[in-house]
Amino acid sequence: MYRTLVVYLTTAVLTALCLPAATATTANPTVPRKTLSAFANEQELAGLFKRWADEAQRRRDEQQRARADKSVGQLAQPSPAPAAAPVAVAKEAATGKNESVTNVQHAGVDEGGIVKVHGDHLVILRRGRLFTVRIGAQDLRPVAAIDAFGSDVDPGGAWYDEMLISGNTIVVIGYSYARGGTEVGVFDISRAGQLAYRATYHLRSNDYYSSRNYASRLIGSKLIVYSPHVLSPWGDPWAAFPAMRRWRPGALPADFRRIAPATRIYRSDEPLDPFAGVALHSVSICDLARPEMDCQSTAVLGSPGRVFYVSPNSVFVWTTAERGGASASSVFRIPLDGSAPSALKTAGSPIDQFSFHEDDGGVLNVLLRANGRGDGMWAGEVNAGDLALLRIPLASFSDGRDSAPAQAYRRLPRANGYVLQSRYIGPYLLYGAGTGWHSPQTTTQSQVYAVRYAQGEVYELPLPHSVDRVEALGSNALVVGSSGRDLHLSSVRLTPLPVTAGRYTRKDAAQGETRSHGFFYKSESEFDGLLGLPIVGGDESGARQLRTPSAALLFLRNHALTLSELGTLTAQPSASDRNDGCRASCVDWYGNSRPLFVRGRIFALMGYEIVEGKVDARRIVETRRVNFAPAVLQVTR
Structure with a gap:
């Protein structure tokens, strides 16, 4: 196929991404020279909030005087203009014997999803x-169902989005607008697949929702939950502090217990303007091995725009504020071992969690755009601003006074399309742009860029389709996108000179899931494997996944990057699917269709259906299906 080498030199760094140089040397490539300082005590933190409250009162008084003067009428000397109103901050409306069925970013770091495996x-x-x-003993049989909330919990105004399993404990992560926080439901599961509700906990939080990212991760028995808290000088900032309560009928706000004392609240020397937006970004770690869930939080003060990324060792929170049309930002590193966070001043904003990669050499790589405000809500679904790659040693993180040096940013070419997609695979960062949640468009010119991030070379690979998904095929890559009514999957060989290797085209089809978990690749050898992807009709938009399951699961075989169709397992929704008596989460924000490769078997999850297939004579054929809709299976409340 075609390949083009485009080299972008470090000296051509964008003005919006230029920062003063900073240097750092240390023997250990992952240990920062300095760390952030926490508040010394509660009194110091209270002093900060007192200054905010005093300034808020001063602004109120000034505005009231201005209104009073205006009501009297204009005098010879005009009255002073009222102080600027505060900028409105939008409400952010396992390891072990179990086989993973989740397309995760890092092996060993599980992500909250809609389907997991527990035993059989x-x-x-x-x-x-x-x-x-x-599914044990070659079975395929519904066993149990239960509400994803307790019998004493009103699910109105709540969303139940993500699930994780640790041992025999299931946690369901959601957000309750009625109760004002992240909701964690804890359930027990037996070897026989029976479910029992244990408890519900609330973590105070603003809405964590992202159209791409997941709020929870699991490493061993440690549940990791990210929560943003916007602090307002006009009200009580203490009411937004990280806190936890166990739900009970009649629970009160006073039941919340602080889980982030002042000595676990960190900040850099960056001036914070609460009238333009300040958020407390907290990372809570909860031990699921204990009968009673207990969580502890570490939090950093920063701008409200955010993207967070979890590596096997740390949580990174990138905060962003819009200043004069450009993004001023900082990146915080919160180690998972409980040690103090560190930070760097930066510029630009990542697109989503896939913009980050902590490599084995102790370097953080981040794909940035000059304009952006993080990935909260729908903020990641745009392609705006110039691009750059930041490479910074972890040892360069410090107490937040230093800036990433200008030479750490390398300018990258912009991609054609509406929405950016990216993925780190081996020594490469691949990125491109496509239609995202929109309807497929006819594509006349597109490309995926392969960046050898350690060395800096950039390779442009022309494509006849958009870039709506980038995934790993072992040590190589797969690019999924559409052109008009046709779906294309292109394999990319990631040799020292990357090249497109093969292409499969499915007529009158589009991908049926935009979230990363919608795809799965099952490697069978170094060169071979099976992949599955939900599909819909060729004129359907990505937003269709919110309310309708995919029409089918498409399965392909990869043999040395040659892609061949095995066939599809199709959905046959019934009346019980539509009349399920839904009481909560009645829009599928996190999708509803998944390919599943478990213990040599192949399943297609589509809404309330699971269809099993078998590869026979180089084709996949349906062997059986089951419907587990609640109208068919009694639900325990």
């Missing part, structure tokens, strides 16, 4: 309920 059972989270389906 699939566990599925759908439309406010948990279901188990037995």
Whole structure:
């Protein structure tokens, strides 16, 4: 196929991404020279909030005087203009014997999803309920169902989005607008697949929702939850502090217990303007091995725009504020071992969690755009601003006074399309742009860029389709996108000179899931594997996944980067699917269709259906299906 080498020199760094140089040397490539300082005590933190409150009162008084003067009428000397109103901050409306069925960013760092494996059972989270389906002993049989919230919890105004399993404990992560926080439901699962509700906990938080990212991660038995808290000088900032309570009927705000004392609240020397927006970005770690869930938080003060990324060792929170049309930002590193966070001043903003990669050499790589405000809500679904790659040694992180040096940014070419997609695979960063949640468009010119991030070379690979998904095929890559009514999957060989190697085209089709978990690749050898992707009709938009399951699961075989179709397993929704008595999470924000490769078997999850297939004579054929809709299976409340 075609390949083009385009080299972008470091000296051509964008003005919006230029920062003063900073140097750092240390024997250990991952240990920062300095760390952030926490507040010394509660009194010091209270002093900061007192200054904010005093300034808020001063502004109120000034505005009241201005209104009073205006009501009297204009005098010879005009009255002073009222102080600027505060900028409105939008409400952010396992390891072990179990086989992973989640397309995660890092091996060993599980991500909250809608389907997991526990022993001989699939566990599925759908439309406010948990279901188990037995797959042991070649079975395929619904076993149990239960509401994803307690019997004493009103699910109105709540969303139940993500699920994780540790041992025999299931946690469901959601957000309650009625109760004002992240909701964690804890359930027990038996070897027989029976489900029992244990407890519900609340973590105070603003809405964590992202159209791409996931709020929770699991490493061993440690649940990691990110929560943003916007602090307002006009009200009580203490009411937004990280806190936890166990739910009970009649629970009160006073039941919340602080889980981030002042000595675990960190900040840099960056001036904070609460009238333009300040957020407390907290990372809570909860031990699921304990009968009673207990969480502890570490938090950093920063701008409200955010993207967070979890590596096997740390949580990185990138905060962003819009200043004069450009993004001023900082990146915080919160180690998972409980040691003090560190930070760097930066510029630009990542697109999403896939913009980050902590490599084995102790270097953080981040794909940045000059304009952006993080990935909260729908903020990641744009392609705006110039691009650059930041490479910074972890040892360069410090007490937040230093800036990433200008030479750490390397300018990158902009991609054609509406929405950016990226993925780090081996020594490469691949990125391009496509239609995202929009309807597929006819593509006349597109490309995926392969950046050898350690060395800096940039390779442009022309494509006849958009870039709506970038995934790993072992040590190589797959690019998925559309052109008009046709779906294309292009394989990319990531040799020292990357090149497109093969292409499969499915007529009158588009991908049915935009989230990363919608795809899965099952490696069978160094050169071979099977992949699955939900599909819909060729004129359907990505937003269709919010309310309708995919029409089918498409399965392909990869042999040395030659892609061949095995066939599809199709959906046959029934009336019980539509009349499920949904009480919560009745829009599938996190999708509803997944390819599943478990213990040599192939399944297609589509809404309330699981279809099993078998590869026979180089084709996949349906062997059986089961419907686990709640109208068919009694739900325990």
